[in-house]
Amino acid sequence: MKESTLNKIRSDFPALNQKINERPLIYFDNAATTLKPEAVTDSIVSYYNSINSNVHRGVHFLSQEATDAFENARISIQRFINAAHSREIIFTKGTTESINLVAYSFSKNFINEGDEIIISVMEHHANIVPWQMVCEEKGAKLKIIPMDETGNLIIKDFENLICKKTKIVSVSHISNVLGIINPVKKIIEISHKYNIPVMIDGAQGIVHKKIDVTELDCDFYCFSGHKVYGPMGVGVLYGKEKWLEKMPPYQTGGEMIKNVTFKKTTFNELPFKFEAGTPNVGGVIGLQAALNYLSATGLDIIYDYEEVLLKYATKKLSSIEGLKIYGTASNKSGVISFLLDGIHQYDAGTILDKLGIAVRTGSHCAQPLIDSLGIQGTIRASFAMYNTKDEIDKFAEAILTVQEMFG
């Protein structure tokens, strides 16, 4: 990435211009949530200051404007992930709600006692617990794809797990703890041989890779707006029409109905069948602005630069004595999880914070993965397009300070 492009990007994110503990903020907690460009916040303010109105129901001018903006955003998101139809784009609160929606609704019609659901060992709790609840309710079983010592999922073991009882496979695109990019295309190919649908948790995937759901051929893909420079409280569930049509509504109320009498209610068509209540219109418009911002900056430029940052940081951190990186496979993106010999991650995180560096410490909502690594947690640095090599240099220096203080 050209220096001028990087400077332009940095100037678009006002949150970068602040000092934390009297030092310029170094924000390496992007896997938790990214900062927002002004284009996103402007679009939200502009929506509320002008066309704010409830969608899909008013005959008045503003309601029509708001509905158009909302539905245009749906089309723009459909194009961004290359879905076949805009009715396959369902707006949710975020990845967690998207997974809950599929777990609840898919299982109603397709999962019975004795059936099996496959997830992987490196899932975020959001892609574990909803399936666990389904298993408890239906008497189904949860099967886990293991990983090798470098963090790669063991596909052979997955092939052995899959069987006639398997009803759905749900795996993350990129691990939020290790940054490993999972071979989702391969997993989808194998599953489809048995006509088993696959859901991809794209919470981390959406921001680091070009997503083409048609090319991937996944049955469901979901992500959150706030992890891709958009606002919090809005997310997307992509689902193939053939599945969404066969699934019952997840929540009920206004917007998602066709006719209501006290005897019987008929439901609206896709996508509205899954969007009960007034949607987060401002959030959806903000998300569209975020994706537009990415496209305008250039996806390839961003992804290439993020790879440069990851490689630079990996090299820099690997040279620090007493630092161990978790997830050493080569197909990684955006995240470095590590521990310092003899230093608790909480202690390290506290001192890094004092040095103005925001990282995440702990189990990153993926306790089973952390347990499988035989550790209590990690320190996670996660990068975004506005981070710099200079920040990584300062980070490496800060780690040395931490080691000195606890040594």
Add this chain to the structure above:
Amino acid sequence: MSIEEIENQLVEEFGLFDDWMDKYNYIIEMGNSLPVIDEKYKTDKYLISGCQSKVWLLAEMKDGNVIFKADSDAIITKGIVNILIRVLSNQSPDNILNANLDFLDKIGLKEHLSPTRSNGLTSMIKQMKLYALVFKTKGN
């Protein structure tokens, strides 16, 4: 010494540092100097769970005062545990129950006591007061 006297002493000690790093080095030192508790007590029975760091807390009654012993797997947490023990251990149940621990704000460590910090310290204070209450009830 009364709780208030010890608190004032701590405020004075921490007043010597004008640099955050010196302050944290002192906390680390306090963490390292906290008497270790026997490994056999580091069980779920004595564990106060925080998702970031763990704290183990033991309490006994001696001559009308509550004696606390504790440990943590993180040194900064352990340092603050040491501070809390200095203030609350070897005090009467009533004094422990009445302690408001405002001094933590004065020495700039309040941020570690936030329930959202999930390092086990907030729960530790609750548990210390709970022990005091139990001993007080038993004593009566």
